[in-house]
Amino acid sequence: MILKPIPLILLSFLWLPCNHISGQSTQPNIIMILADDIGPETLSVYGGQSYSTPVLDAMAAKGVTFLNAYSMPSCTPTRVHFLSGRSNVRNYVYFSCMDPNERTFVQDLKNAGYRTGAAGKWQLRGSQVYPEFYQQGLHPTDAGFEEWCLWQVDESGERYFDPLIETHQAPPTVRVGEYGPDIFNAFAIDFIENHKSEPFFLYYPMVLGHGPFHTPPGRTPSSNIHINFGNMLSYADQLIGNLAMKLEQLGIADNTLVIFAGDNGTSQRVPSKWNGHYVYGGKGATSQFGLHAPLIAYWPNNTSPGSYDSDLLEFTDFYPTFLEMAGLDMPRDKIYDGISFLDRLKGTNSGKSRKHVYGWFWPKPDKVAQPAPRTWIVTDEWKLYGTGQFFHSVTDRLERRNLQFSANPIVVAARNHCQALLDGYPSMPPAWGG
Known part of the structure; x- marks a missing residue:
């Protein structure tokens, strides 16, 4: 089947409310x-x-x-x-x-x-x-x-x-x-x-x-x-x-x-x-x-x-x-x-x-060169990895400025908060000894 582009005139009618059908x-x-x-x-x-x-x-x-x-x-x-x-x-x-x-x-x-x-x-x-x-x-x-x-x-x-x-x-x-x-x-x-x-x-x-x-x-x-x-x-x-x-x-x-x-x-x-x-x-x-x-x-x-x-x-x-x-x-x-x-x-x-959003990622244990799972916490402003790397997501979406060792009180408080969230999750799934 060769799929033809949807005509422009029909696009204007896509995603429009309509009346219920009977039943x-x-x-x-x-x-x-x-x-x-x-x-x-x-x-x-x-x-x-x-x-x-x-x-x-x-x-x-x-x-x-x-x-x-x-x-x-x-x-x-x-x-x-x-x-x-x-x-x-x-x-x-x-x-x-x-x-x-x-x-x-x-x-x-x-x-x-x-x-x-x-x-x-x-x-x-x-x-x-x-x-x-x-x-x-x-x-x-x-x-x-x-x-x-x-x-x-x-x-x-x-x-x-x-x-x-x-x-x-x-x-x-x-x-x-x-x-x-x-x-x-x-x-x-x-x-x-x-x-x-x-x-x-x-x-x-x-x-x-x-x-x-x-x-x-x-x-x-x-x-x-x-x-x-x-x-x-x-x-x-x-x-x-x-x-x-x-x-x-x-x-x-x-x-x-x-x-x-x-x-x-x-x-x-x-x-x-x-x-x-x-x-x-x-x-x-x-x-x-x-x-x-x-x-x-x-x-x-x-x-x-x-x-x-x-x-x-x-x-x-x-x-x-x-x-x-x-x-x-x-x-x-x-x-x-x-x-x-x-x-x-x-x-x-x-x-x-x-x-916050929590992540645990180890897609192919024992099959790839990843010695341990990667973990992270994301809030509306910050991102902390289990490795300790810490980023201000709002201004550093590409994660180029690691704030792990920053002494700024605001950064320290945010990092400690994210670490507490991360520590609240198990370290491994049951299949892997968690």
């Missing part, structure tokens, strides 16, 4: 779009100047853009964070593997009557990186998904051209002559169509724009990484536009929260123009370009058009937010780290605010 559930639908390796410096709403994303631009113009959302630096850690609502220090096992005993918010939504679907990248079942955990991680059905079309569940393989895809109805199959992103998008649209009269949760973890960097269908072939990444991002933008048009066609857009986020920083091989100068992506790094995630939300009659939210947010916060939207209480079976930001989606800021 539609009053419980809000939720669509979570998680782009792969797309950092904020790539999007114009965050100061990006290299790429064209008219659908996401329109979404931001009609919704709310979160300026201080934090993910983990790479794929699996963020996904574990997101689905479990718990810090990696409490439950991380191995790369591409999530503890199958972990509870997910998807299970809770399903039990409350939501129809649940997933389309795209899984990477939580276990992989050949660690043979002892191969296929021992969390299966999408066990995670709470009734219907799914995913890459990297029980087997690995290509994700783009001739992709190896598994569904809830079929084993891993090579789809010869097809393009993975198109398959996932079509599945997502069918899921929305089939459940338009029921409350649904759709998880759409896109495979774009993770490498290998290539030319999507219908684009001019190139071997340039920068050009190919831009074409991949543009293609992802148009796929998101397909979902928006389907919601409006069905008359359910006004009862649907749509969230777009990136799972971590852009590949370090990709240069992008940002606020007047070129920067490289920070995937895998714990710096600003590795942790700072783009996050845009649109919910008609709730989000304030063209608004910005500068308060802290992290991916564990989705769990309590989605449950509160569905009228559910948080489980009390274990420690959960998330704080609902439903009030911020509605523009009221009447709920509990997040005062």
